Amino acid sequence: MPETSEPPRIRAALPADDDALAALDRATWSTLHAVMPRPEPPYEPFFDERHAPRDYLVAEVDGRIVGYLRLVPPTPLACNAHVRQIQGLAVLDEARGRGVARALLREAVEETRRQGARRLTLRVLGHNAPARGLYESEGFTVEGVLPGEFLLDGRYVDDVFMGRPV
Structure with a gap:
């Protein structure tokens, strides 16, 4: 991907x-x-009955999709309707370091507000230091940890729950 100053x-x-x-x-x-x-x-289609286009924000650079974020209510419960959850964020390696993930996160905050919600949450693997640093820099704080929740590549990895008001 060629260098560009375009956000x-x-x-x-x-x-x-x-x-x-x-x-x-x-x-x-x-x-x-x-x-x-x-x-x-x-390969399965990206969109299915549980993953609709309306749930995704996409990032484009020079007209090419380089990242996405999935933003959904965490549950179908009315008592939880004031919360949105990020359930996926991905950026192509060649587009990293260009503010793509940060732009997606900031738009997710704005979309959460537009939808009338008051909180935004996410889960991140404990060993994913770059993502955790990004989330913290955007106002997310650790609200809970499930120690050793996943066994990945022979290692137990924490599941970290983070959230922030919007």
Whole structure:
């Protein structure tokens, strides 16, 4: 990806983004952030009954999708309707260090406000120091830890719950 001074453009996902997002998801898979097994052919569509385009923000640089963030209510309960949860954030390696993840996070905060919610939460693996640092710099604080929740590459990894008001 050529160097550009253009900030990433953040927009709502469209059904036509399915192939690009599926390819991005496969390209960014890593045990640094993923608890599901590596995707293998035949590949499933990115969007399905639980993952609709309306739940995603995408980041574009020079007209190419380079990142996404999934933003959803954490539960279907009315008593929890004031909360939104980030359930996925990915940025292509070649676009890292350009503010893509930060722009997606900031837009998620704004979208959370537009939806009338008051809190934004997420879960991050304990060993993912770059993501944790980014989240902390954007106002998220650790609200809980599930020690050794996942066994990844032969190591037990904490599941860290973070949140912030919006």
